Amino acid sequence: MIDVEAERTQTPGCALGVHFNNAGAALMATPVLNAVRGHLDLEARFGGYEAARRAAPMIDAFYTETAALLNADPSEIAFAESATRAWDMVFFGLGLQPGDRVLTHAAEYASNALAMLHLERRLGIGIDLVPSDTDGAIDLGAAAGMVTPRTRLLALTHVPTQGGLVNPAPAAG
Numbered sequence: 001m002i003d004v005e006a007e008r009t010q011t012p013g014c015a016l017g018v019h020f021n022n023a024g025a026a027l028m029a030t031p032v033l034n035a036v037r038g039h040l041d042l043e044a045r046f047g048g049y050e051a052a053r054r055a056a057p058m059i060d061a062f063y064t065e066t067a068a069l070l071n072a073d074p075s076e077i078a079f080a081e082s083a084t085r086a087w088d089m090v091f092f093g094l095g096l097q098p099g100d101r102v103l104t105h106a107a108e109y110a111s112n113a114l115a116m117l118h119l120e121r122r123l124g125i126g127i128d129l130v131p132s133d134t135d136g137a138i139d140l141g142a143a144a145g146m147v148t149p150r151t152r153l154l155a156l157t158h159v160p161t162q163g164g165l166v167n168p169a170p171a172a173g
């Protein structure tokens with residue numbers, strides 16, 4: 001269980017007001033701020049390459065510790081600077097071919113939709129928009145009925161940034 005009050009006390013910006021713009025630019029907690037400052041200090045003293053060499057054991061630990069947390073192998077863990085970059089790495093690496101279909105929903109994250117549109121124009125993939133249910137979430141029954149032999153992906157944003165919607169991602173999986 002997360003102790004919300006303890007987390008807020010470790011995040012100085014929380015004392016100034018309520019911060020809702022956290023999808024791409026959350027407030028930094030003091031431990032994060034200290035780690036970033038510490039690395040910048042290393043770079044200022046030793047240069048970027050030497051700072052990276054000195055930070056390598058900590059960076060390697062990220063992969064092994066995250067893998068242990070998820071019961072995975074470290075080679076199965078990827079780290080990216082943003083969700084958009086991570087999505088692009090996976091999406092463009094799928095090897096989609098002309099005629100392949102992607103199912104998605106109207107609440108898809110804009111950057112993800114742009115990647116789909118790019119491959120639609122470049123490769124000729126198809127993008128099928130699944131209708132919403134009465135609550136505005138993806139209609140899973142409709143989605144199931146839209147799957148064809150050419151369907152390669154159901155792209156679904158679990159918690160879109162533009163509202164309070166929570167899509168039923170576990171059920172979609």
